Amino acid sequence: MTRIFSDRGFDRQFSRLPRKFQLKFYERAALFAADPRAPLLHNHPLEGKYEGMRSINITGDLRAVYRESENNSAFFVEIGTHHQLFRS
Incomplete structure (x- = not known):
């Protein structure tokens, strides 16, 4: 089972949802x-400013970005719409 952690930026974004x-x-x-x-998660690697991280789908447009950590854990760093996260 994967353990899930989050940083303060993620927690702040999450609290506003x-x-x-x-x-x-x-x-x-x-x-x-x-x-x-x-x-169902459409888990995939990211590029650009999120190089080395991955994204999962929460809803049709809401995504959560995380990086894989040691010991079978994931550290969520951002959550938002596709546009909020990946705009140029």
Whole structure:
């Protein structure tokens, strides 16, 4: 089982999300903890400013960005819409 951690920036962004999206994150985080590569998550590596990190889908447009850590853990660093995270 993958252990999940987050940094303060992620926590701040998360606290500003509507409650329904927070609940959806908890659902997807539980799935992620059990199987990080579950097809529903669309887990994929990122490039550019997020080089070395990965992204999972929370909803159709909401994404969570994380980096893999040692000891089977993931450290979530950002959460937001595709536009918020990946705009040029």
